[in-house]
Amino acid sequence: MLGLLLRESGETLIDQIVRSVAARIDDRLLRGGARxxxxxxxAGSHGVSAFTVVAAYDKLVATGYLESRRGAGFFVRERPAMALNAADLTMGGGMFGATGAGGASRGAQSGFDAKPIDVVWLVRNMFRQMPHQQMPGSGVLPPDWLDGPTIANALRAVSRQNPTLLLSYGVPQGFLPLRQQLQHKLAELEIAAAPEQIITTVGVTQALDLVAREFSRPGDTIFVDDPAWFLMFGSFAALGAKVVGIPRLGxxxxxxxxxxxxxxxxxxxxxINSxxxxxxxxxxxxxxxFQVLRLAEEHDFxxxxxxxxxxxxPGSAVQPATRLSALDQLQRVIYLSGFSKTMAANLRVGFIATSPERAERLADRKMLSTLTTSDIGERVVYKVLSEGSYRKHADRLRARLDGIRAKTLRQMERVGLKVDGSPSAGMFVWADAGCDTNVLTERAMAHNLLLAPGSLFSPKQLPSTRMRLNVAAMQEPAVWRFLERELS
Incomplete structure (x- = not known):
């Protein structure tokens, strides 16, 4: 029923069973009253001891997920229906309908309720703290790839500073030494930006929200790539914007x-991701x-x-890399970036670089929205960047991805996945499974594996045979066994 249980994940088998069963009950995949x-x-079907199952069931009873009936066994406890507003489910006026892309889902196994696969579903499951080996559709690198000791050392160093500095607000534009450091980082990309042109944010997510709120109004149109990062579709629609996809080619x-x-x-x-x-x-x-910039000038967007x-x-010296911000020098282009993918997602430190006039407007918008961002997190990022170890860490990440990418692509082809061209950098592969990946995702979830179906990456949310796979999270044999079995 639960699929793979990992004995080397750092999580006990008992806790894995508890988490997986509780998740299915929360998602209404296991009905109240089901035995x-x-x-x-x-124990027999999952290769664990009876003691492990007893301990897991007892925990589930204690937390209200199961009930024990003497002489009859364990049953899913009836739970009150979640009070969700229909607008919450549709995320902005029907863009993410209650049936998800491709219509109503079907339970992957007998006894499972239908559950729509939409953006909310994917994000919710990404935050279930599943082991990264079970999340080939995730958007982050595995925690053990990141430099935890450096982050911990920087946090300790910041905590030893004058305590009063950590007990009050920062400034709306962000921690000045960090913005000065970012000025140097941007210069390496041939983007000229003074510290007063840089505003720190709670990741790129807040950066996009601030820009959309400041420079668009309800009824305006916002273009996105198609496919593109799914979370912004609902965010923009919730602001009353019309979201239109521009087909993305190679x-x-x-x-x-x-x-x-x-x-x-x-x-x-x-x-756009350049x-x-x-x-x-x-x-x-x-x-x-050059053509994109010409059209932006012509149509004034x-x-x-x-x-x-x-x-x-790896840099333009190794591979071509053209940034619109470098060509335009922040006149018509607003540049966003951050460190959640390579340093630490939990720090949530991003930034905006733009013209002085737009920077002032965005700093005011940020102040009215959240006052300031976390000065502590920004000081930690500054400490890591300024001490010089981050560059070597990024080199190691790229080398590690390079070391597994080609092998992973070959294995994808062997199990029946098709990739148009071979990406030579980055963590993602946009693969064609040759079948509706919403259905494939449903089946994967029944085996405790999280995929990211292609329908979610388009503002149209239409059925798709594509899916996003993270090569760093494709190293678990159970993932390959599942794909080979399903795609054969």
Missing amino acids: MPSIRAF DGPDIARLAELAALHKPKLYI VLHNPSSTSLSAAKA IIVEDDIYCDLH
Whole structure:
């Protein structure tokens, strides 16, 4: 019933069983009143001891998920229905309908209720703290790839500073020494930005929200790549914006389609990954970059360049990497980036670089929204960047990804996945499974594996045979066994 139990994950078998069963009950995949397998049957089917099953069932009873009926066994406890507002489920006026992409889901096993696969579903499951080996659809690197000791040392160093510095607000624009450090980082990318042109944010997520709120109004059109990072679709729709997808090709957007839609919709913003696009890991060509800037000038829209995967790219000296911000020097382009993918997701430190006038407006918008961001987190990031170890850490991450990418791509082909071209950098692969990946995702979840179906990466949310896979999270044999079995 639960699929893979990992004995080397650092989580006890008891806790893995408790977490997995509780998640299925929370998601209404196990109905109230359903009888759980007997202790002997569960132990036999999952290769664990009866003692382990008894301890797990007892924990589930203690936390209200199961009830024990003397002489009859264990049953799922009836739980009150979740009071969700319909607007919460649709995320902005029907863009993410209650049936998800491709219609109503079907239970993967007998006794499972239908559960729609939509953006909320994916994000919720990404935050279940599942072992990374079971999350090939995740958007982050495994924790053991990151430099925890350096973060811990920086945090200790910050805590030894004058305590009064940590007990009050920072400034709306962000910790000044960090912004000065970011000025040097941007200069390496050939982007000139003074500290007063940089505003720190709670990751790129807040950066996008601040930009959309400041430079668009309800009823305006915002362009996004199609496919693209799914979370912003619902966020923009909730602001009353019309979200329109621009087909993304191997070297950037479909320019003819961009020109046609720009003339039709007169967008306010166009959000784009120039380097290591999510989910395909492709990058913008120089020719396409010039054409995008020309169209932005012609149709008077602002380009928002999301460069969150910047440090996973080896640099233009090794591979071509054209950034719109470097060509435009922040006149019509707003640059976003951060450190959640390569340093620590929990620090939530991102930043915006833009023209002085827009920077002032965005700092005021940030102040009205959240006052300031976490000065402590920004001091930690500054400490890591300023001491010079981060550059070597980024080099190690790229080398580690390079060391597994080719082998992983070959194995994808062997199990029946197709990849258009071979990404040479980054963590993602945009693979074609040849079947509805919503259905495949449902089946994977029944085996405690989290996939990211392609329908979620398009603002249209239509059924798709594509899915995003994270090569760093594709090292567990059970993932390959599942894919081979399902795709054969």
